[in-house]
Amino acid sequence: MVPLLGTVPLVPAEGIMIPAPTLAAPVIPAQRPAPQTSTRAPATSDQSFRFEVAVVGLGYVGLPTAVAFASGGLEVLGLDVSAERLQSVRAHDVDLIEEDLERLRQVNRGESLTLSADLSSLSQARTVIVCVPTPVDQHRTPDLEPLRRACASVVAYAVPGQLILLTSTSYVGTTRDLLVDPLVARGLMPGTDVDVAFSPERIDPGNTTHPQSSVPRVVGGASPASGLRAADVLALVAPAVHTVSSCEAAEMTKLLENTFRAVNIAFANEMADVCSSLGLDVTEVIAAASTKPYGFMPFRPGPGVGGHCIPCDPHYLLWQLRAQRVTPRLTEMAMSAIDARPTQVVQRCAQLLAERGRAVAGARVLVVGVAYKPDVADSRESPALELLDRLRAAGAVVSYLDPFIPSVITPAGLQLSSSLDLDQELDAVIVHTVHSAPSYEWLRDQPLVLDATYRLRDLPHAYTL
Numbered sequence: 001m002v003p004l005l006g007t008v009p010l011v012p013a014e015g016i017m018i019p020a021p022t023l024a025a026p027v028i029p030a031q032r033p034a035p036q037t038s039t040r041a042p043a044t045s046d047q048s049f050r051f052e053v054a055v056v057g058l059g060y061v062g063l064p065t066a067v068a069f070a071s072g073g074l075e076v077l078g079l080d081v082s083a084e085r086l087q088s089v090r091a092h093d094v095d096l097i098e099e100d101l102e103r104l105r106q107v108n109r110g111e112s113l114t115l116s117a118d119l120s121s122l123s124q125a126r127t128v129i130v131c132v133p134t135p136v137d138q139h140r141t142p143d144l145e146p147l148r149r150a151c152a153s154v155v156a157y158a159v160p161g162q163l164i165l166l167t168s169t170s171y172v173g174t175t176r177d178l179l180v181d182p183l184v185a186r187g188l189m190p191g192t193d194v195d196v197a198f199s200p201e202r203i204d205p206g207n208t209t210h211p212q213s214s215v216p217r218v219v220g221g222a223s224p225a226s227g228l229r230a231a232d233v234l235a236l237v238a239p240a241v242h243t244v245s246s247c248e249a250a251e252m253t254k255l256l257e258n259t260f261r262a263v264n265i266a267f268a269n270e271m272a273d274v275c276s277s278l279g280l281d282v283t284e285v286i287a288a289a290s291t292k293p294y295g296f297m298p299f300r301p302g303p304g305v306g307g308h309c310i311p312c313d314p315h316y317l318l319w320q321l322r323a324q325r326v327t328p329r330l331t332e333m334a335m336s337a338i339d340a341r342p343t344q345v346v347q348r349c350a351q352l353l354a355e356r357g358r359a360v361a362g363a364r365v366l367v368v369g370v371a372y373k374p375d376v377a378d379s380r381e382s383p384a385l386e387l388l389d390r391l392r393a394a395g396a397v398v399s400y401l402d403p404f405i406p407s408v409i410t411p412a413g414l415q416l417s418s419s420l421d422l423d424q425e426l427d428a429v430i431v432h433t434v435h436s437a438p439s440y441e442w443l444r445d446q447p448l449v450l451d452a453t454y455r456l457r458d459l460p461h462a463y464t465l
């Protein structure tokens with residue numbers, strides 16, 4: 001059991017240099033040895049808590065976050081409204097990188113991670129971290145319901161002395177609207193009774209080169225002291241923490257990061273189309289441009305974007321700005337171009353089939369990889385689902401193969417299971433995602449392969465967009 005805050009001196013842990021937050025605040029090198037949350041706290045800090053950290057929402061972000069704090073020696077409460085998810089976490093039946101999976105087994109064995117669906121136990125946690133989903137609906141409108149509900153629970157069970165840290169990506173002003181103002185309405189003054197801060201999560205699920213523990217964090221508090229207290233807590237699990245002047249600056253940081261990616265992916269797709277019209281191989285050109293040691297960062301073309309970030313986050317910004325009658329045209333164009341990409345893939349497939357005297361209607365088309373990116377079991381917002389729907393709507397006989405995703409239900413309601421029957425001749429194969437594990441040798445024997453990943457350059461009969 002770690003010391004409770006009341007037993008910890010109210011000074012920064014030795015060696016941690018935490019500067020006053022300014023717009024140009026430096027990165028704080030993290031010190032890991034002290035297994036305790038912040039030594040900074042509001043006046044009511046002598047309150048004792050059963051848990052050092054509670055994580056609300058144990059999804060792709062929340063689970064590794066909870067595991068990181070628990071394996072650092074803290075008593076952690078993991079909360080999720082989904083009984084099914086809690087059961088999967090208990091059974092270790094979750095999509096984590098191997099290192100995190102092993103840590104989950106250890107913290108479950110050591111009982112430092114308590115799992116629960118009872119949000120009223122939030123009042124027993126010194127630090128509350130909110131990691132619930134912030135998706136968009138079919139009209140690309142932000143669906144704030146899960147976040148509103150989670151924040152309402154956090155506010156309802158907030159107690160003096162807590163630090164509340166929002167990490168879900170959302171529009172600028174969310175922390176103020178959903179936490180600060182409702183806490184004030186409840187009579188809890190942020191900065192005096194409780195601390196409130198926003199720190200965008202930057203995890204890249206499945207990425208073993210840049211695991212969560214290696215990625216610096218950005219944080220902004222509702223007050224300078226809240227920002228510093230949140231930075232102390234994050235420094236326990238992140239290699240560095242960069243403080244900004246406000247929750248809003250931290251919220252905007254995440255939107256800028258992911259809008260940057262969206263715009264560059266749209267640009268890479270455009271350049272792929274340009275190279276194709278000029279008879280050039282875009283991958284060769286990108287590889288060549290990447291030899292420039294400054295001023296260039298490679299982005300790859302592909303079939304579109306999926307997952308919970310790039311297809312969603314820029315829409316939070318666009319949605320917010322629409323209310324102000326502000327139109328960030330470049331971002332809007334990038335998101336439209338990205339949205340149109342799966343249609344382009346289907347049109348290219350139809351064109352290639354037509355060149356072989358085949359119509360899409362009646363053609364047998366297999367999509368390889370429906371996960372939104374390699375080596376994850378996540379098909380949320382995956383362009384592959386739209387490919388399947390569009391091909392099916394055009395009359396194709398569709399199937400897919402993905403060892404990570406045994407079955408899918410597409411937005412149009414098509415239910416499919418992963419399968420490959422090489423005895424059945426395929427008219428076309430569309431490569432959407434290439435995982436590292438299975439062999440793709442069998443693709444060599446296929447008469448028509450549309451490689452929407454631009455990664456299978458050596459394959460005979462392979463075409464790009």
Ligand SMILES: NC(=O)c1ccc[n+]([C@@H]2O[C@H](COP(=O)([O-])OP(=O)(O)OC[C@H]3O[C@@H](n4cnc5c(N)ncnc54)[C@H](O)[C@@H]3O)[C@@H](O)[C@H]2O)c1
Nearest residue numbers: 057058059060061080081082131132133134150168169201
């Ligand atoms: N997945 C990513 O790659 C990624 C990366 C960086 C940031 N983010 C952001 O992190 C946030 C969380 O994303 P995610 O991918 O982990 O979502 P997720 O869908 O994987 O998981 C969210 C979990 O929260 C639970 N939940 C929903 N409402 C709840 C409530 N009121 N109380 C308790 N639990 C609740 C759900 O049951 C689910 O298990 C989003 O804002 C997302 O944009 C995601």
